[in-house]
Amino acid sequence: MFRIILAALLTITATAASAQAAMEPVPSRGADEGGGPFATLVIRGATMIDGTGAPPEGPVDIVVNGNRISAIARGGASQEVINAATRVIDAQGMYILPGFVDVHGHNGDPSKAPQPSYGYKLWLAHGVTSVRGVPLHFGPGALSDEQRSASNTIVAPRLFPYGVFGTGNGQAYPTTPAEARAWVRWAKGAGFHGVKFFNNASPDVLKAALDEADAQGLGTVAHLGQRGVAQVNARNAVELGLDGVTHFYGHMESLLGDGALVKYPEDYNYLDEQSRFAWVARLADQIVEPGSEEWDAYVDYLVESGVTLSPTFNIYSASRDVMRERNADWHNKYTLPSLMNFYEPSLTNHGSYYHDWSTADEVAWRKFYTPWMRLTNEFKNKGGRVTVGSDPGYIYQTWGFAYIGEFEMLQEAGFAPLEVIQAATMNGADEIYDAKGTPAPFGTIKVGKLADLVIVPENPLANFKTLYGTGHVRLNRETNVRERVGGVRWTIKDGIVYDAHQLLADIEQMVAAKKRTGSD
Template identity: 80%
Template sequence: MFRSILLAIASLWAVAASAQTGMEPVPERAASEGQGPYSTVIVRGATMIDGTGAPPEGPVDIVIEDNRIAAIARGGVPQTALDEAVRVIDARGMYVMPGFVDVHGHNGDPRKAPQPSYGYKLWLAHGVTTVRGVSFGFGPDSDDLDHKVRSAANTIVAPRLFAYAVLGDKWSGGPISTPAKAREWVRWAAAAGYDGIKFFNTDAPDVMAAAIDEAEKQKLGTVAHLGQRGVAQVNAAKAVEMGLGGVTHFYGHMESLLKDGALPRYPNAYNYLDEQSRFSEVARLADQIVEPGSDPWNAYVDHLLESGVTLSPTFNIYAASRDVMRERNADWHEKYTLPSLMNFYAPSLTNHGSYYHDWSTADEVAWRKFYGPWMQLTNEFKNKGGRVTVGSDPGYIYQTWGFAYIGEFEMLQEAGFAPLEVIQAATMNGADEIYQAKSTPAPFGTIKVGKLADLVIAPENPLANFKTLYGTGHLRLNRETNVLERVGGVRWTIKDGIVYDAHALLKDVEMMVAEKKAAPE
């Protein structure tokens, strides 16, 4: 009986997840939302972190002409240039970086965040100028491509959007059951304007292989969530042999490193459709893998490197699994998390990711242990030359847009990344992952002459403390006055040469949340 109920609930969730009807239209960008683009902007006197991994340097003046970086003046431009510029941003004492790239984005749905500009503004307020949606929405009625076009034209307030579609989704051509059908769908997706494909490895291996091969021919990117339902056939080791471009989350890695047997050993009562069971037991895979640092472990890391795959771990999205109380009570929820989103996050039998129905100390301890090999694998892959990017997967498990992205910075540092390596992952690496499939150099992701004018400017040194990038800032005791002060946050985000006031964006979101809280139920 209980299994029947779970199956019914899962079926209802799948239908709800695939339907985007009821989403609100994104309003046109008002004249007061962002300033520019200008013919000439100068970012004056900042310390530059250019995204390549090079050390900070400053002060520098960055000259922007018609949405392109025209010059980087170490020591400053002449006063005449400042006088002639249409806009000068006084960034003396501040830090400037390339706009951040979130490679794992979703929009909300009518149940939790029906207005997409809610997430878009939170992303921009945290310096995110580019987002890869995997997917932004599901089903044929999703607005992925419309939002992509409108963002490119800057007629909406949104980061630059790259739209990936799940294999078989969004078209009316029927199920994808053969390699030939998979190739047909890929060609359709490319013609429709999608930038890449997201795989859930529930398709037959020959179907997935054909889709990856056709995607390469069509210059579409590929990324996969190699979940438990398909990992017996295609784990990460096998997927990269097929030519998969990116692996997101931890799925597929542990199953490629099992020390006893070819399959994970779940309890006999395990039920994938019971999400408490699913997410509780997956952490126990850490007890079933080979010893980190052993020959089989090293061989697997080398296998990933040789394949050229990109890893986007999204450590942040499962952070509640190791401390649900902390994530539930994060500083930003009161002002910036919609009440409908908080309701969605709460333990539930119907909402995906709300799985801590009776989450125990043992569950949290298991997840803390699980992060050990997961982080070690990611860090060693990076140390050997592998590309790691930053994705946040927001809208689930107490991970709210923008804030979740900065949370990933902190967790990458916990995994062993130096702060400069984190910024590199968030900027150059993210841009390169998106553009590698297109066989063209990324036009953003580093601060270089000729690149697009996507920049983020912050008053505090992020390399000293990533917490200063959160929209809520960072609490610091002034040791001279003994007064507690809130410092940090992003000050300006520049996307396509348009200067967004991060404080104003956050105020817009705060008003959205306040209005929803004040509305009668």
């Protein structure tokens, strides 16, 4: 018990110290960082996967004027257009997709990665051109970075910061519906695009906040954590007007088979994170049978409500195989030593809960993924919208790489590769823009859309592993030589062409410099 109390006190102290530290300012975009936007950019000869769910088609030439797609020439653009182009990218044999959208991003903890460009460049290097921050920074900086990204004066994806309900305005946490509405109006005035809830509000306060967010054109998403789930589970939150549920929280508590409340073990303590996360997997033992009448009714309700699910399967993947995630290919070159240190077992760092992780814990988590993935897949099959979020910076999940890991896990859950791409592009853009009441200006390859695009040398529908920045090792069966293939070649954001190889080289240099100096 003393260890648990000490851990809680250390966590509070570490959080306070982290809040006092400041993130480094993002350096201005250099003259050699990204080219464009161009008067006319022509991307030639690629096979197009347009994000709508339509099958691949090609070759096509895509013409971009400034930061907008002006033409999609099936069979090729005219020689006149090609000759007049400011830049031509030869993408023959390659694949072109809409820029990816990460709907669950964080990038503001100086103890892990004090320079935000570390995360921004890793996202871009993996084709992510838009990020919804939930929140982006746990402190100042998100709104400034959003503005600088919008003007392309920094190297970063498009940023859509959400405010954390009840924080940031210097006032006490809202405890009445009137205070909740006032906070939401403040968030709108401050420039946030939506509100992230951590399930700390009473149902009447949450309802008022959700209603006001809807009136103000702000999106809403919730992490329905255990401390509030007895009052507001996922079904309750959706009934109150919540737009999106992230992670698994709230779903299993909406499907309990015996009793209204979760049956916690006698020695459970939420502040001991090993206990908290080890026990989560055992929650699946308390739910109704998947496929039962009660199960189907819950899935149907979610679909009919119009809620969006962003499961973030990847962020808990170490729970089922911690050794694999700890030794992932990218850590050596691309994970900062300070970040790797944060990932290691700790009593103070959130998510670093593998204090004494056992075979039984990993087996329980492997079993837990079965109903969680089934719920998500059935929701999708019945018409529900699923988006792709990575929640990077925790539990051995490094920016960019974690996002591609989510692709793989969605496929594991039963999504066809085209469905994964749709979730990562069109669905993510639509989730962000539905609350605004306007069509998403990106997310599909269509004439008039913003030029947010990803060009890759390998067919991602055949193997998502080829999207990792470290590429994919393949044996050449003719030469019996191992070859490393894949990775993103170019990421185009707002008409600006970024060389993904150079972005990764920048990160490699950043990590190497920290290792040489022995600094964080």
